[in-house]
Amino acid sequence: MAGAEGYVEADNAEAIMTRIEHKTRKIESLLKQYKPVEALKTALEGTHAITRDERCKSAHWIVVHRALMAIKDVDGMLSQLDPEYYDILMKYLYKGLATGDRPTCDQCLRIHEKLTERAGFGCILRHLTDTVNTV
């Protein structure tokens, strides 16, 4: 049973990696068109099916990180972003803060403040208590 699961997981991982590659190209083109919010939305989309696969996670983080760092107007971004993305964005903000990289942390902390204003503590708690669907 465990073996079968592992096989499905690996198969999945390849498919996800291909999707992440597609995403990367789409995001790059959106950023060139000066659409950073659209790029972030694209990056956060379809993350419901987060796998346990560490390679997928880190590949996806690179994509999200690229879009996150391109955000200049945080308020504008949040007003355009649908509330359904708030929880997943919060997860990536904490991932960013955990990197310890100075520019990344600065940017994540800036967004974190504004996001907490909008989404409340509930959003932070949903991140902290979710130990299964980590990003």
Added chain:
Amino acid sequence: MITNNIFSFVVVAFCPNNNEVHIYKLSEDKWEKVHVLQKHDQVICGIDWSSRSNRIVTASHDRNSYVWNLEGSEWVPTLVILRLNRAALCVQWSPKENKFAVGSGAKTVCICYYEQENNCHHSLVKFIYKLIRKKHDSSVTSVSWHPNNILLATTSTDGKCRVFSTFIKGVDAKDSKAGSSSDTKFGELIIQLDLSLSWAFGVKWSPSGNTLAYVGHNSMIYFVDDVGPSPLAQNVAFRDLPLRDVLFVSERMVVGVGFDCSPMLFAADDRGIWSFIRYLGERKAVSSGSKYGSQFSEAFGKFYGQSKHGLNNDAVESSKMRGGVHENCINCIMPLGERGTSLIRRFSTSGLDGRVVIWDMENQQDLSEYI
């Protein structure tokens, strides 16, 4: 901490976070302490008062339960030995008051009932129990009886909500009204709800028993319709701190209490979609002006204040302006008046601030459509 249970409008029983239960009576506009129930060795964390048979059951960290009977002017305790190796955490009388359920830290639920043969002996153990074991993976945080007196819902720190049959031969009559639930065996797991990824607390049934609500420590509340083979579940995420306990005031409205100090109202619309409606009690400042509406606001004000001056004062101000009735986490909500009625007008809440508050839904005009 106060665990409370108000039996009528003039009597209240609560535990002031020690091994005693205090009973207060309202006489001439003043609350007077009339009884102190002293028998437990450790903190009492569950009290329930049966309204018809006028008995109090308590559950404590000392791993025992007592059933208290008013004989004359004295509350006489009867020990219920549960043989637990962990604390008893929650307790509730069944609707017919012939059974009660004790949830424990030993990952078990004890269903206790009165053995009629023992009645005339006045022996030490008048209550005997049956165990629901090997079903929970962690402590049982809350128990709730279905109105049919058979089904019991539990929440646990393993994040799951479960519904069991507690049919006991000789105690529960085979009843055609209860439907298929009376055909089930004792301890049978009817359903396991796997909606929360974190600790689950505070489960309750709606007055009809058609809907189940419970909360997770991830600031989510879960509503489950058609509890059975194909349940319909809804998750509602809200923006503030997690809830600890819930109460149905009608089929379509739920009050949630918890770490956010103000009771939250949730209601179902015509299509049965549940959503957050508003807070109960004064909270005018929060909706418009304040950004961080909770007891952590001051700490957060300081945290953000390092980068921005002015926010600090703002946040302190907002916590004062909140003007909530409770000043700390609310950990218990109890209906007032006759049990089993389909409509609850009044309820009481108690919290870590040591307060017991009575709420009245009568003067909430905008909510009349849900009641």
